Amino acid sequence: MTDEPAAHSDAAPVREFWTTLGLPGLFDVHVHFLPPGIQRAVWAVFDQAGPKIGREWPIRYRQSHEERVEILRSFGVRRFSTLPYAHKPQVAQYLNDWSREFAGAVPEVLASATFFPEPDAARYVAAELGAGVEIFKIHLQVGEFHLDDPLLDDVWGLLEDSGTPVVVHAGSGPVGNEFTGPDSTERLLRRHPRLTLVIAHMGAPECAEFLTLAERYERVHLDTTMMFTEFFDVAYPADLVPRLRDLQPKVLLGSDFPTIPYPYVEQLTGLADLGLGDDWLRAVCWENGHALLG
Template sequence: MRDVDVPAYLTSLGVPGIVDVHTHFMAPPIMAKVWAYFDSAGSDAAASGAGALLGGRSWPITYRGTDDERVEQLRALGVRRFSALSYAHKPGIAGYMNDWTLGFADRTPDALRSATFYPEPEAATYVPQLIADGVDVFKVHVQVGDFAPNDPLLEPVWGALADSGTPIVLHAGSGPAPGRFTGPSAVADVLSRHPRLALVIAHLGMPEMTEFLDLAALHERVRLDTTMAFVDFFAAPVPDGVPQRLVELQDKILFGTDFPNIPYQYAHQIEALERLELGDDWMRAVLWNNGASLFDVPA
């Protein structure tokens, strides 16, 4: 499947478009640093840096245009609503990132109002304010931020988010390479105290898919996104039993891609899911119905 094939494919499914919960639009200086990080992954000097955190592989970025160009690329693909995820990697930077992403949403009507936070004392104040201001989705990256989801500084944050029901795209799985705090155990600990959290486990929780699917089965508001799952880039076999679990949890699977920071065409994520042969109803639910329901996107 190529990008030009996607609109016709959506028509064949009978869906009005795609809701992509996992795309990245960031302040240009931040995005430039992210791209430089990915670019360095293929160099010998990156053996213990980007190359290690990206699983030791070269990672070319497919979509490098301006913000406006990338928005138009998504629209041409049929993406009706998309996130603008930034992720704070140190204290004191979340405010700058959030100001930019909220400004981006103000001038981009099909972008979700997206924000991030970090385990810092100020988060107990600024996260509730962001919720009150109408943020649609938060992003947290355990591996890049190098912090534990059950850090005590996040307890009031998780409490506010559980009360509001605001979704949080959480990268807590140990892919593409494990971090000090990745994995399902700390997430399960958080959910034991805040079972109403609307977590969206990024990347289907790779490689701990089964464990994160178990958390979704146990908790009403826990979902997973498909970002980079089953793509050829990783050449990983589909874990035993996972396709059946994806069918059982069909209403909890959201479509995500990591656009623009992907080393292949956008359409390949759809193709990778199609190859699971879970049926048209499943593809309709994942590409459109589930995301449209969660974020109130009109057909």
């Protein structure tokens, strides 16, 4: 870590949250840093509130890459991903090269990469694993593919053997399509039950189905991204919350920073309001990420 930067105006309640819990900071597995041109294109989709978004979505942290790193540091986010995700063929390699360079300059970053169902996917995934990638991200709604696409068969074999986590946006929120939902995830896990998957947004709105998969498969996790905030229009079913206590080691803090329309602390207070206790919060906000990714 560098010396502590000047605090962002949203920083004080975030720091109070984790210091009160006695944590060294926060471990956020769901953060995005993308090449500038692609970042602008992603934000334009959110600004237009088009069919893939479905509602007004003002972006709170629309700063430069350098400023956003400093914001996370001022919050006390000690480890965070960059989670590129390919939206079409022949894009993943560019995203991965850019993300590798970015990670090399920011010590808090988890080396992140992506892949897409295409003939050379296994080749470049193997190369990323050899280069030390720590986490992958794929997005079924945006990429419009199923997890068990035959072009990914060899990729999943590599990832099952390596144990490298893959953050998967498979739930049908905010707007679903024929590729979202739990079905292809379940089919994939039947074939590769040792895969380390992190289900983004706790699988919302198919929360019960993805929670059941996390209970059934040893290496399936859930991330909290945007869930339990007032903005997110999917209410987590109250009858599932006690099961989250039992799943404590497999729930990971995620935020979706910077493309969130509310202060970062809202994700944290939403978790606290579940009433699952300080030990659960400590596990979710630091210990589980550290155990999975170091």
